Amino acid sequence: MKIVIFGLSISSSWGNGHATLWRALWRALVRRGHRLVFFEKDVPYYAAHRDLTNLPGGEIILYAHWDAVCVRAQRECSSADVALVTSYCPDAIAACELALESPAEVKSFYDLDTPVTLDGLRAGKNVFYIPPNGLSGFDVVLSYTGGDALDALKNELGARRAMPLYGSVDPDVHYPVPAVPGYRADFSYLGTYAEDRQEMLERLFMQPARQLPEKRFLIGGAQYPDSFPWCRNIFFVQHLPPGEHPAFFSSSRATLNVTRRAMANMGYCPSGRLFEAAACGVPIISDSWAGFSEFFEPGREVAIAETSAEVLTALNDADDLAAMGQRARERTLDEHTSARRAIEFERIMESLASGKSDNEVRLVQPVASMA
Numbered sequence: 249m250k251i252v253i254f255g256l257s258i259s260s261s262w263g264n265g266h267a268t269l270w271r272a273l274w275r276a277l278v279r280r281g282h283r284l285v286f287f288e289k290d291v292p293y294y295a296a297h298r299d300l301t302n303l304p305g306g307e308i309i310l311y312a313h314w315d316a317v318c319v320r321a322q323r324e325c326s327s328a329d330v331a332l333v334t335s336y337c338p339d340a341i342a343a344c345e346l347a348l349e350s351p352a353e354v355k356s357f358y359d360l361d362t363p364v365t366l367d368g369l370r371a372g373k374n375v376f377y378i379p380p381n382g383l384s385g386f387d388v389v390l391s392y393t394g395g396d397a398l399d400a401l402k403n404e405l406g407a408r409r410a411m412p413l414y415g416s417v418d419p420d421v422h423y424p425v426p427a428v429p430g431y432r433a434d435f436s437y438l439g440t441y442a443e444d445r446q447e448m449l450e451r452l453f454m455q456p457a458r459q460l461p462e463k464r465f466l467i468g469g470a471q472y473p474d475s476f477p478w479c480r481n482i483f484f485v486q487h488l489p490p491g492e493h494p495a496f497f498s499s500s501r502a503t504l505n506v507t508r509r510a511m512a513n514m515g516y517c518p519s520g521r522l523f524e525a526a527a528c529g530v531p532i533i534s535d536s537w538a539g540f541s542e543f544f545e546p547g548r549e550v551a552i553a554e555t556s557a558e559v560l561t562a563l564n565d566a567d568d569l570a571a572m573g574q575r576a577r578e579r580t581l582d583e584h585t586s587a588r589r590a591i592e593f594e595r596i597m598e599s600l601a602s603g604k605s606d607n608e609v610r611l612v613q614p615v616a617s618m619a
Contacts (some may be wrong), residue, residue, distance in 0.1 A: 262297030272418035276590035278305030325350035340377035363510035431487035431499035433466035455556035505521035531569035
């Protein structure tokens, strides 16, 4: 297939998780013989932190203004099997119009931020990447979030078909590596600052740090404000490019996963960082949400904590943590790789392109759930 994508960013991983996901999925789809074209608006904050300019098997097209690239986009879509627009694409409305008017066999929208999208709409906000008439024009709406989110996309945004395409990890990029002294930590957290994660981060990371002053805590990420409540044993690494993530995780005795509030409330929302950490074999302590057990077995593959006391208990059991880390890695390599997601994507798109009935399309299940 030729797949044309209008997205947020694939060239810069600064402050967004879209880039890492697309890079992994791109490589997996190319290995399966597909060709990709990715249109990305060249905005200053990504240009200043660009950590990738090309990928084999396709083309990344950076553009300054939509008018300057519109003709090229029409030409690419005219020969596309799949035309796909993602959430937070800066020119999403124009891209949606172009994709829906194109002769591409399958027109798709991929919402990588479904709970945020739905929360915004329910609050009466203008969600800039959603067309005025919703998502009814697309053949399929893919969602990074499953569960009730799929029904909401149909009922509230008019999606004809809504199917999950969860996050994933590329095991050729994320795997256990020797510890790096600069990233050494008893407990770490990797993630962009988000206000709606702060309450849980305070409870599961900041409080344990204050209670264990002799231990080394480490945060890596971007956009942390000057007012962030640092303490003496919490160290900070400014934004890490994806290539540094394995060393960051592998240098920790354990790492924390915290989910944004809107996503946790909706459930079925595994983050890319969760799979990255698991692929690196680092023991994970995580908050919980509906559907978590569909991805990892709580207490066996990932430690679940809702309070600082539960974090302290988990950190004190080093042997159990190490065993959980290994089991989570094995589960990830079996079920949550980008190669698996590429097959799921391929099956959905090919079933639609071949004209299968809605019932047949609905029978296309995530690979991980197949016997």
